[in-house]
Amino acid sequence: MNHIYPYQLMIHPRICRLILQCSLREKVCFDLFQPSPSELQFDLFFSAYQSPRVQFVQVWQVALKFGDEHQPDRLSALLLSSFPREDCGTLDSLSIHGQYIAFGIERHSDPEMYSYVSTVNWSEADHMNRLPTHSLAYPRKIITCFKSPDDIRLLPGERVSVFAGKAINIYDLSAIKQTSTIPPLLISRRPIYTPPIWTDSTHVRCKSLSRVYSSPQSDTIRLTGVSRNGVWGLILILPLDGVKPKPKFVKLMDVILPNVTRYLSGYNNAVIHGRTPRLEVLNFSWLDDISNFSNHLTAQLDGEFGTQYMSAFDETSGRVAIIEQGELVVFDF
Incomplete structure (x- = not known):
């Protein structure tokens, strides 16, 4: 488990190792951090x-090192953990934070089973730590969902947000008992109900939530999301002496967005893909930002709706990548 497979970016032919050797039915997520400049x-x-x-x-740890003038110099990948997962329902969503990963499983096709979220410590589940190595009986925490868990986020302070139905729920993982029972046997017609510590069904749309941002000056973590009438910020105060204050939504921008289909949200910007088809870029500020700036830009797209797909948004540069009829088109806002 301690082998490092390097990728020399500036050398031809490039040295590489295939990570995914399977069918194309996979889901991917990542947790980004910068240990040094x-x-x-x-x-x-x-x-x-x-x-x-x-x-x-x-679970892989990928590192990109920079050389002179901050140019990419070396890319390496270290395999941290590998283990099997139960084939139970449809995998709706994934999340990773630190040593924990979470799966959102939809099982509404089976009337005798409920959907659920499973959180796992990937270092404990690693096949090198268990016998037999293909066993599914590794420790996990289960949250029963009565709606499909379409979007999940592992949060600092042993919390997880679950967007199910039209509501966002936040759960305290420290209050959930750990089990090694495989979910198909655990989730039955009479499941154990897991109450959330906070719920909201009025503010943001499903799958519009951004990644988790840390605000060291205010000891909070923050996310942004989009609704039909604007942009909202979700603020969670970091636990202090075991106390976990309730989250709260704050309005960041007033704007009417009636025909929105796809979203990419950042800390101070969001990109909206409408049915027209067109792109809308929203710039907004938090209440404690030094500058109180807001802006709304629109770019009309060629072709018909359904032929373009947003693939990436770089908040720093203001560039948005669109896949349009098999071609990658980059807009610079």
Whole structure:
């Protein structure tokens, strides 16, 4: 588990190692951090099918080191964990934070089963730490959901947000008992109900939530999201002496967005893809930002709706990448 596979970015032919050797039915998420100005790291977590009935999970630590003039110099990948996952329902969403990963599983096709969220410590679940190595009986925490868990976020302070139905729920993982029972046997017609510590069904749309941002000056973590009438910020105060204050929504920008289909949200910017088709870029500020700036830009797209797909948004440069009829088009805002 301690082998490092380097990728020399500036050398031809490039040295590489295939990470995914499976079908194309996989989901991927990552946790980004920067340990130093000369290095960028992220933990890459994916779940994929090795065969029609076998699913597996891998967690990799990927590091990009910079040389002179901050140019990429070396890319390396370290395999941290690998283990099988139960083939139970449809994998709706993934999340990773530190040593924990979470799966959102939709099971509404089976009337005798409920959907659920499973959180796992990937270092404990790693096949090198268990016998037999293919066993599914590793420790996990289960949250029963009565709606599909379409979007989940692991949060600092042993919390997780679950967007199910039209509501966002936040759960305290420290209050949930750990089990090694495989979910198909655990989730039955009479499941154990897990009450959230906070819920909201009035503010943001599903899958519009940004990644988690840290605000050291205010000891909070923050996310942004989009609704039909503007942009909202979700503020969670970091736990102090075991006390976990309730989250709160704050309005960041007033704007009417009636025909929105896709979203990419950042800390001070969001990109909206409408049905027209067109792109809308929203610039907004938090209440404690030094500058109180807001702006709304629109770019009309060629073609018909359904032929373009937003793939990436770089908040720093203001560039938005669109896949349009098989081509990658970059807009610079």
